[in-house]
Amino acid sequence: MKRILLIVGGGIAAYKACELVRLCRKAGIGLKVVLTEGGSHFVTPMTLAALSENQVYTTLWDLKDEAEMGHIQLSREADLVVVAPATADLLAKMAAGLADDLATTLLLATDKPVLAAPAMNVRMWEHAATRRNVAQLRADGVTVLEPDEGPMACGEYGPGRLPEPEAILAAIQQALSIVRPELVEGPSSSSDFGQEKSGASTSAARTDGLAGKHILVTAGPTHEPIDPVRYIANRSSGRQGYAIAGALAALGARVTLVSGPVTLPTPPGVTRIDVETAQDMANAVAAALPADAAVMVAAVGDWRAETAPQKLKKGDAPPSLLLSENPDILALLARSPHRPALVVGFAAETEAVIEHATAKRARKGADWIVANDVSGDVMGGPANAVHLVTADGVESWERLPKDEVARRLAARIADALTTPSKG
Ligand code: CTP
Numbered sequence: 001m002k003r004i005l006l007i008v009g010g011g012i013a014a015y016k017a018c019e020l021v022r023l024c025r026k027a028g029i030g031l032k033v034v035l036t037e038g039g040s041h042f043v044t045p046m047t048l049a050a051l052s053e054n055q056v057y058t059t060l061w062d063l064k065d066e067a068e069m070g071h072i073q074l075s076r077e078a079d080l081v082v083v084a085p086a087t088a089d090l091l092a093k094m095a096a097g098l099a100d101d102l103a104t105t106l107l108l109a110t111d112k113p114v115l116a117a118p119a120m121n122v123r124m125w126e127h128a129a130t131r132r133n134v135a136q137l138r139a140d141g142v143t144v145l146e147p148d149e150g151p152m153a154c155g156e157y158g159p160g161r162l163p164e165p166e167a168i169l170a171a172i173q174q175a176l177s178i179v180r181p182e183l184v185e186g187p188s189s190s191s192d193f194g195q196e197k198s199g200a201s202t203s204a205a206r207t208d209g210l211a212g213k214h215i216l217v218t219a220g221p222t223h224e225p226i227d228p229v230r231y232i233a234n235r236s237s238g239r240q241g242y243a244i245a246g247a248l249a250a251l252g253a254r255v256t257l258v259s260g261p262v263t264l265p266t267p268p269g270v271t272r273i274d275v276e277t278a279q280d281m282a283n284a285v286a287a288a289l290p291a292d293a294a295v296m297v298a299a300v301g302d303w304r305a306e307t308a309p310q311k312l313k314k315g316d317a318p319p320s321l322l323l324s325e326n327p328d329i330l331a332l333l334a335r336s337p338h339r340p341a342l343v344v345g346f347a348a349e350t351e352a353v354i355e356h357a358t359a360k361r362a363r364k365g366a367d368w369i370v371a372n373d374v375s376g377d378v379m380g381g382p383a384n385a386v387h388l389v390t391a392d393g394v395e396s397w398e399r400l401p402k403d404e405v406a407r408r409l410a411a412r413i414a415d416a417l418t419t420p421s422k423g
Contacts, residue, residue: 010038122158241297
């Protein structure tokens with residue numbers, strides 16, 4: 001049985017946590033509940049204990065036997081930590097790494113994925129401080145759901161309502177890689193890594209669905225030096241690629257992440273190789289083979305400059321840069337004798353997204369292309385609306401946080417690598 005640790009924060013939406021607990025139990029998910037001081041003003045430990053069929057924890061000091069049931073253990077015996085409702089205060093503490101009560105101590109001590117369902121007044125949700133905290137948490141790998149929009153208990157209207165318990169349960173099931181019964185379909189008729197029929201269902205991937213598989217991921221930008229102090233780069237933050245590497249590792253894969261210069265922490269369980277230029281990246285990819293699958297998310301610089309040995313000085317006229325083309329790592333890999341069974345490329349486009357991506361898939365010899373429109377705030381931003389282009393056609397996913405895109409793609413990869421008809 002999958003188990004979650006549910007942290008119930010203080011807010012009027014705490015009453016919905018009772019319904020969430022009931023739905024989780026009905027779905028066969030085991031729960032332990034931690035109720036914050038604030039949360040206890042809205043729901044009682046007794047209600048949550050009855051619904052969860054388990055003891056409810058409220059303070060750091062009611063963990064009777066520190067050796068057996070200390071806060072470290074409580075934070076680690078679950079498969080997933082869920083914070084619902086996640087108040088502005090709780091999100092701020094999580095983002096800052098504060099640990100001044102049982103809930104925040106558990107959140108800091110856990111080594112498990114964390115999913116937060118925010119609920120707060122619309123102004124609080126839109127406040128720059130909360131935006132900053134949410135962005136920080138997402139960058140740290142926490143899944144922060146978007147709150148619902150609508151009339152609020154405080155009389156205002158807008159985003160900030162706790163997502164419906166059904167929606168939180170769906171996100172929990174997705175994070176636990178549990179396939180919802182209504183989404184399970186018969187075997188796909190497609191072959192050779194073709195498109196499956198259902199986009200949202202992801203797959204029957206288990207948390208060990210990629211055990212024994214080696215997957216290569218490239219991520220981030222490349223830096224192409226001009227002289228010892230200057231370089232050509234692009235706006236890639238590496239977040240989508242890092243999220244994919246983390247999601248693949250979470251499914252049990254051995255992941256080698258070849259990364260351009262970024263400021264992100266290495267996801268748990270991932271082996272990271274840092275590179276700077278496209279040529280370094282091509283060499284690191286070649287050295288990491290063989291692999292069962294490769295996901296090329298890096299925004300590789302298409303050109304490199306002839307590098308001046310000394311810093312270029314201001315002269316009468318600006319210097320001209322002599323550019324030459326970089327190796328196309330994806331195309332080389334797709335045509336190499338050591339080609340992984342599944343090669344996935346990304347396509348960053350600013351117009352005619354699907355047409356360009358479809359052409360790119362054929363030109364580069366990739367099995368799948370994940371196409372995204374980068375004309376908005378995608379590069380460096382927290383969300384991504386992608387189209388999955390396969391041999392069978394195009395599947396458009398709704399705009400999702402980058403870690404949701406990652407989980408969905410990782411589940412599809414697990415499905416493709418472990419289902420013989422798709423291999
Ligand atoms: N890619 C690569 N090596 C390169 C350029 C791109 O491996 N030298 C990979 C990227 O990691 C991505 C895919 O190719 O998976 C498409 O990258 P994109 O920048 O969209 O395509 P380009 O080949 O650069 O085409 P264009 O810039 O003309 O759209």
